[in-house]
Amino acid sequence: MANYKVLVENFAAPLGTTVTDDELTGSNVEALVEAGVLKIETSKTKTDKE
Amino acid sequence: MAVEIIKNASVTINSVDLSSWVESVQITHAAEKVEITAMGMTSRRYTTGLAADAMVINFYVDTQITPTAATESTLYPLVGTTTTVIVKRSSAATSTTNPTYTYSNAYVESHTPLGTGKVGEIPMTQITLSGGDIVKTTS
Numbered sequence: 001m002a003n004y005k006v007l008v009e010n011f012a013a014p015l016g017t018t019v020t021d022d023e024l025t026g027s028n029v030e031a032l033v034e035a036g037v038l039k040i041e042t043s044k045t046k047t048d049k050e
Numbered sequence: 051m052a053v054e055i056i057k058n059a060s061v062t063i064n065s066v067d068l069s070s071w072v073e074s075v076q077i078t079h080a081a082e083k084v085e086i087t088a089m090g091m092t093s094r095r096y097t098t099g100l101a102a103d104a105m106v107i108n109f110y111v112d113t114q115i116t117p118t119a120a121t122e123s124t125l126y127p128l129v130g131t132t133t134t135v136i137v138k139r140s141s142a143a144t145s146t147t148n149p150t151y152t153y154s155n156a157y158v159e160s161h162t163p164l165g166t167g168k169v170g171e172i173p174m175t176q177i178t179l180s181g182g183d184i185v186k187t188t189s
Contacts, residue, residue, distance in 0.1 A: 008119040012065040015117065026134040026154060027065045031127035036115045037066055 004038035011037055060138040061107060066124045071109040073174065075137055077151055078104040079184050103184040105135060105153055111173040125177050128158040135179060146188045155182035
């Protein structure tokens, strides 16, 4: 499941929050990303230090 | 008879609130008719076919993207895809006198980024949607 950061203030979720695919049901996510409304959040992986 | 002047309609396309750019919105809730006229009848008879809902929205063109997604950035990528459009007569809470029309699986047929693009005129943009289903809710 992908997460997306909201980049604009007139989206259904507040600016700066993170939304999931489930919350975007019914919306065209590709178009929102292309429009600059949402940005795909990349997951950070933890690495163990030795 | 109560007459209402529409002043503050709410239009959300693909989860983006574009109300501030809307000039007009037309909702068509329709059903195709299928003829079932048979021998012996003296008039044509029809039954309900498929839903044939549609919507046409006219906007003032705005290419702004941040901090507010405007018309061009929101509408252009939607052509040839399906989305959800939510329209209310007023931005106030949904009620029996202010129903919400939710248009799901709406196919974006066309978008005119510059309208007629005539010299000296405000560029307008229109989006035409068809297919899908419009559902009216009052609460």
